[in-house]
Amino acid sequence: MSILVNKKSRVIVQGITGSEGTFHTAQMIEYGTKVVGGVTPGKGGQDYNGKGESIFKKPVPIFNTVKEAVEKTLADVSIIFVPPQAAADAILESIDAGIKLIVTITEGVPTRDMIKVNSALKQSNARLIGPNCPGIITPGECKIGIMPGFIHKQGTVGVVSRSGTLTYEAVKQITDMGLGQSTCIGIGGDPIIGTQFLDVIKLFNEDPDTEAIMMIGEIGGNAEETAADFIKKNVNKPVIGFIAGRTAPPGRRMGHAGAIISGGKGTAAEKIKALQEAGIYVVESPAHIGITVANALKSKKPKIKKTKKTVTTKVATLKKTK
Amino acid sequence: MKIHEYQAKELLKKFNVPVLFSKVVFGADEAGKVAYEDFMQKGINTVVVKAQVHAGGRGKGIMHNTETNEQVQLFDKPLRGVNVIHGNNIADKVYQIASNMLNNKLVTIQTGTAGSVVRRILLEEGVGIAKEFYAGIVLDRQTGKNTIMCSTEGGVEIEKVAEETPEKILKEQVEPSLGLQGYQARRLGFGLGLSGEPFKNFLSFIKNLYKAYESLDCSLLEINPLVLTEDGKIIALDAKMNFDDNALFRHPDYLDLRDTHEESPLEVEASKFDLNYIKLDGNVGCMVNGAGLAMSTMDLIQLSGGNPANFLDVGGGANPDRIANAFRIMMSDPNVKAVLINIFGGIVRCDKVADGIVQALQSVDVHIPVIVRLDGTNAEEGAETLKKSGMKFKVAKNFEDAAKKVTEVVASVA
Numbered sequence: 017m018s019i020l021v022n023k024k025s026r027v028i029v030q031g032i033t034g035s036e037g038t039f040h041t042a043q044m045i046e047y048g049t050k051v052v053g054g055v056t057p058g059k060g061g062q063d064y065n066g067k068g069e070s071i072f073k074k075p076v077p078i079f080n081t082v083k084e085a086v087e088k089t090l091a092d093v094s095i096i097f098v099p100p101q102a103a104a105d106a107i108l109e110s111i112d113a114g115i116k117l118i119v120t121i122t123e124g125v126p127t128r129d130m131i132k133v134n135s136a137l138k139q140s141n142a143r144l145i146g147p148n149c150p151g152i153i154t155p156g157e158c159k160i161g162i163m164p165g166f167i168h169k170q171g172t173v174g175v176v177s178r179s180g181t182l183t184y185e186a187v188k189q190i191t192d193m194g195l196g197q198s199t200c201i202g203i204g205g206d207p208i209i210g211t212q213f214l215d216v217i218k219l220f221n222e223d224p225d226t227e228a229i230m231m232i233g234e235i236g237g238n239a240e241e242t243a244a245d246f247i248k249k250n251v252n253k254p255v256i257g258f259i260a261g262r263t264a265p266p267g268r269r270m271g272h273a274g275a276i277i278s279g280g281k282g283t284a285a286e287k288i289k290a291l292q293e294a295g296i297y298v299v300e301s302p303a304h305i306g307i308t309v310a311n312a313l314k315s316k317k318p319k320i321k322k323t324k325k326t327v328t329t330k331v332a333t334l335k336k337t338k
Numbered sequence: 339m340k341i342h343e344y345q346a347k348e349l350l351k352k353f354n355v356p357v358l359f360s361k362v363v364f365g366a367d368e369a370g371k372v373a374y375e376d377f378m379q380k381g382i383n384t385v386v387v388k389a390q391v392h393a394g395g396r397g398k399g400i401m402h403n404t405e406t407n408e409q410v411q412l413f414d415k416p417l418r419g420v421n422v423i424h425g426n427n428i429a430d431k432v433y434q435i436a437s438n439m440l441n442n443k444l445v446t447i448q449t450g451t452a453g454s455v456v457r458r459i460l461l462e463e464g465v466g467i468a469k470e471f472y473a474g475i476v477l478d479r480q481t482g483k484n485t486i487m488c489s490t491e492g493g494v495e496i497e498k499v500a501e502e503t504p505e506k507i508l509k510e511q512v513e514p515s516l517g518l519q520g521y522q523a524r525r526l527g528f529g530l531g532l533s534g535e536p537f538k539n540f541l542s543f544i545k546n547l548y549k550a551y552e553s554l555d556c557s558l559l560e561i562n563p564l565v566l567t568e569d570g571k572i573i574a575l576d577a578k579m580n581f582d583d584n585a586l587f588r589h590p591d592y593l594d595l596r597d598t599h600e601e602s603p604l605e606v607e608a609s610k611f612d613l614n615y616i617k618l619d620g621n622v623g624c625m626v627n628g629a630g631l632a633m634s635t636m637d638l639i640q641l642s643g644g645n646p647a648n649f650l651d652v653g654g655g656a657n658p659d660r661i662a663n664a665f666r667i668m669m670s671d672p673n674v675k676a677v678l679i680n681i682f683g684g685i686v687r688c689d690k691v692a693d694g695i696v697q698a699l700q701s702v703d704v705h706i707p708v709i710v711r712l713d714g715t716n717a718e719e720g721a722e723t724l725k726k727s728g729m730k731f732k733v734a735k736n737f738e739d740a741a742k743k744v745t746e747v748v749a750s751v752a
Contacts, residue, residue, distance in 0.1 A: 127582045128585060184714060188714065237479045239479075263618075268616050301638060303736070
């Protein structure tokens, strides 16, 4: 029913005793995620119950090192909430301890640090999601991230996005159409991220329970184009695409470090063109994400030729029949 | 974060990247005095007067009067952003150029017609140039490695070279665990057609340049032109240096290098409150939580017939204080004729956000339509708070409804 994570995933939280770590650990446990341990160097040996308004349903054992946590808890996933100064070190520690999936929520990790991390990742079997991302959720099974759980619903649409709240928007629109999601992944908005669109789309493509793929991109870089090229050649499931930032001016960083049009490259127009050429259903207005997904699933046609026209007319017809 | 050429050159000197003798000045009298004492009296008879603004294209850019908007004429021709002075009376000419540059604006291909006001000038010794090259270092996002680019086509826009004659750009990717290797530097040097002493000089130049890029946490370092002088030296004639904002915590000294004159005043104000604000030219202001949703909201405004007045991300976890400040900043833009607030409550609760909006509106005078769309956690309670406040909000149910209301509002204010 999912990719990468499910109800069996055993999760540790790096930076669990910080305020962000505590708050979101409580939320994850509440959702049903198996949080088997936490890591805060110097606080190992105690059982942590949360603090303030965030009290855990059951205490979580704290360890000094990730290695020790993995040995004692058999954890296979780590989620990182440590400050940006220490984030690269935390990721490297997880790689070293043999963690398979590392989800890094931390925003503001320096590029120089991520270049090193990226190089270490390539020599390991670990997968990194993020940094600067909302995390990953398999609805009804586990939530390893900071997204609001209640907007999600178990289902067959795989969602992958570079954004946070825009992903929530998309997910809610999909849920409001009566549809659900297999897994939702926020890959993060930084220039260097561990998992790209392409990686996630390959996984969704192989997942028998994912029937359609929603890809939410934005200006900057060319990850959307690379993914579109793969989709054109290899994906037979319907893919729906949206690109944020068609009104963004060149040369300005739009919040995300990676969201910048530089040297005339990375524009929304270029990306939309690549998506259309790959037969992806392109969502024109961010208000029409849900309905476009519903139409794409209904049409059962994996790909389309005249994307723009087909979709807009369909939206119009559906509105009339409503 | 961007810095000026003279600041970049000061930093490069520390890494033994060769630059020419230069001095920055802030006034016309000072310019004349420095030209006399530090150049003429030391036997330097060519001085280059360079306007210091962050935008590129200064050499071809033309000075405009800040008030009349007319081109500034000096010595019977339009005054440019970079001027070479030699011969006698250097100090006097430098003084005249400086007094015509300072507080006037430089209009270049990158500044748009608004131009950039010149407040600092760099005086630099002249040099005999044999050849001009390009050298730049930037992150390749696809491979996650730093890439060094060199080209024989120096002094022109590198984007143009990349488009028209991509084969003239030499590239070397640096392996993070190994660093820049000797063979890579040699490949670049030979590729530029260098040999003998200039080749050796280039090798040490490029190694030091890369060291500077890495140590200083640059996101871009560009030397254009890089010159081979008539006596075989390799010198960075210009320098463009941008820093990775995420790494600023490692370099507290960079704060002194920030020139807030180069940023929009509203953006400077927003940065004080840690708000991500970018001013645009449109008429519909927007305030959103999250960068991706903020960009989509701008797009939605345009699709609804309006034009976004700004990008404004109040952060995933918006609190009332931030919202109040954000609102105040957005309202200080005189072009704003309507406002769309779009908050998707995830961790942040919509009722809290609504409290913040109501509080903010009590302290800020608002005479324009405000459309509020709250969705996600506690959205209904939030809508209730807005209704009870007695203020005239247009409450939108969802993104689609928000778009419709923007269209209506835009039509009414147009």
